[in-house]
Amino acid sequence: MTTMEEQIRSFIKSNLVVFAGDAVFTDDDNIFELGYVNSLFAMQMLSYIENEFALTVDNDDLVISNFATVTNIATLIRKIQGSQSA
Amino acid sequence: MRTAQEILQAAQAFAEEELRPQAGAFEAEEEIPREVIRRLAQQGFLAASFPVQYGGLALDPVEYGLFTEEIGKACNSMRELITVHTSLVGESLLRWGTPAQKEHWLPKMARGELLAAFALTEPDVGSDARGVRTTYVKTEEGFLLQGRKKWISFADIADLFLVIASDAQTGEVTAFLVERSQTGVSTTKMSGLLASKASHLAEIDLHDVVVPHENVLGRIGGGFSYIVNSALDHGRYSIAWAGVAIAQESLNAMATYARTRRQGGKLICEYDAVQALLADAHVQLQAARALCLSVGRLRKDKHHEAMIQTSIAKVFTSKMAMKVATDAVQVFGGNGFSNQYPVERLFREAKVLEIIEGTSQVLQPVIAQQVLRTCHHRGAEA
Numbered sequence: 001m002t003t004m005e006e007q008i009r010s011f012i013k014s015n016l017v018v019f020a021g022d023a024v025f026t027d028d029d030n031i032f033e034l035g036y037v038n039s040l041f042a043m044q045m046l047s048y049i050e051n052e053f054a055l056t057v058d059n060d061d062l063v064i065s066n067f068a069t070v071t072n073i074a075t076l077i078r079k080i081q082g083s084q085s086a
Numbered sequence: 087m088r089t090a091q092e093i094l095q096a097a098q099a100f101a102e103e104e105l106r107p108q109a110g111a112f113e114a115e116e117e118i119p120r121e122v123i124r125r126l127a128q129q130g131f132l133a134a135s136f137p138v139q140y141g142g143l144a145l146d147p148v149e150y151g152l153f154t155e156e157i158g159k160a161c162n163s164m165r166e167l168i169t170v171h172t173s174l175v176g177e178s179l180l181r182w183g184t185p186a187q188k189e190h191w192l193p194k195m196a197r198g199e200l201l202a203a204f205a206l207t208e209p210d211v212g213s214d215a216r217g218v219r220t221t222y223v224k225t226e227e228g229f230l231l232q233g234r235k236k237w238i239s240f241a242d243i244a245d246l247f248l249v250i251a252s253d254a255q256t257g258e259v260t261a262f263l264v265e266r267s268q269t270g271v272s273t274t275k276m277s278g279l280l281a282s283k284a285s286h287l288a289e290i291d292l293h294d295v296v297v298p299h300e301n302v303l304g305r306i307g308g309g310f311s312y313i314v315n316s317a318l319d320h321g322r323y324s325i326a327w328a329g330v331a332i333a334q335e336s337l338n339a340m341a342t343y344a345r346t347r348r349q350g351g352k353l354i355c356e357y358d359a360v361q362a363l364l365a366d367a368h369v370q371l372q373a374a375r376a377l378c379l380s381v382g383r384l385r386k387d388k389h390h391e392a393m394i395q396t397s398i399a400k401v402f403t404s405k406m407a408m409k410v411a412t413d414a415v416q417v418f419g420g421n422g423f424s425n426q427y428p429v430e431r432l433f434r435e436a437k438v439l440e441i442i443e444g445t446s447q448v449l450q451p452v453i454a455q456q457v458l459r460t461c462h463h464r465g466a467e468a
């Protein structure tokens with residue numbers, strides 16, 4: 001079974017803008033600081049998680065650090081899922 | 087409540103009666119009269135994509151694209167008003183506004199009680215919001231804005247500006263809702279333009295403007311990644327359909343002319359060379375419309391590929407519109423060179439589409455990145 005982290009990682013990998021084949025990153029690497037994604041990616045990621053996980057991200061959560069690592073994205077999704085199901 | 091089909095028919099009728107006959111005069115006089123805008127607003131056409139609760143017509147993205155085409159075929163400047171007022175500012179408020187901001191601004195925008203403009207570009211800055219030199223400083227009273235915006239469509243008559251500014255210390259980009267009535271706001275109409283002469287372009291001077299805290303749109307510092315990117319995305323979708331509109335109007339004009347103009351003893355539409363231009367324009371236009379409809383469906387589904395596909399559509403349709411409008415001038419021959427015929431205006435208006443909301447050259451690297459991600463043979467990397 002695919003974990004949430006694997007889903008997120010897969011989405012990021014399908015949107016990388018480095019093409020030399022050496023774009024490795026851990027779940028805690030900041031993909032923006034590494035230059036692995038372009039300026040549209042923040043909105044693409046937002047659309048992806050809102051659609052894929054059927055949730056709405058509040059403006060207050062739209063801090064770029066929440067979307068900068070696989071771990072942070074998964075943490076945000078779980079937090080929203082918890083609050084929206086409560 | 088009207089169906090989407092009824093709304094599109096009403097838009098077509100409005101365009102036919104109120105816009106197309108006057109589009110040339112608007113351009114010559116360098117303004118759209120407020121009375122015409124008022125009548126457009128009465129039909130709900132300044133809020134075609136807004137939900138009903140805010141006074142909108144609730145068109146989905148595909149329907150809104152078709153609506154944009156109807157208006158854009160008849161009058162590019164009126165379409166431009168809808169692009170900035172509804173797509174850039176209205177859609178941004180819908181997506182990022184607080185409930186209070188939506189309740190306060192959107193119904194007034196829908197009724198046309200206030201017109202809105204999107205203030206991003208500056209004398210030395212284009213569509214890259216990270217470079218804006220308009221600055222803000224947080225104070226107890228609000229945010230103190232300083233700077234100058236340029237090339238802002240409808241800024242000369244707009245009542246509300248969505249201003250993109252950067253933190254004077256950190257450079258973080260934030261979006262502010264600024265009212266014309268605020269102290270320190272002034273505008274200067276621009277003239278001598280190639281096209282969009284009726285689009286009330288102006289420079290905006292922001293001198294010690296204090297914007298209340300409640301007029302921040304979205305998060306502080308969230309202006310670039312979210313507000314500007316999504317606003318320009320909505321703008322590009324509108325421009326993509328504007329390309330379809332100008333190309334269709336150009337094709338209609340050249341086919342009509344070719345059926346009536348005689349040269350060498352026969353109608354010019356009987357010449358192979360003219361038929362080749364007509365056929366090629368039709369093929370290009372059909373492809374562009376299919377692309378826009380496809381993008382509209384992605385947007386309706388809120389698909390994460392919608393943004394990149396919107397950029398692709400904008401690049402393609404703007405280039406296609408320029409080609410079709412150029413060919414239309416060619417079919418008109420010497421008459422195409424005269425502002426007594428609409429193709430002269432369409433030719434100029436088409437050019438603008440390749441520049442606004444990010445030039446084709448600005449968008450191409452992002453599209454190329456998608457090509458490199460998705461079009462290569464797997465396992466063939468060096």
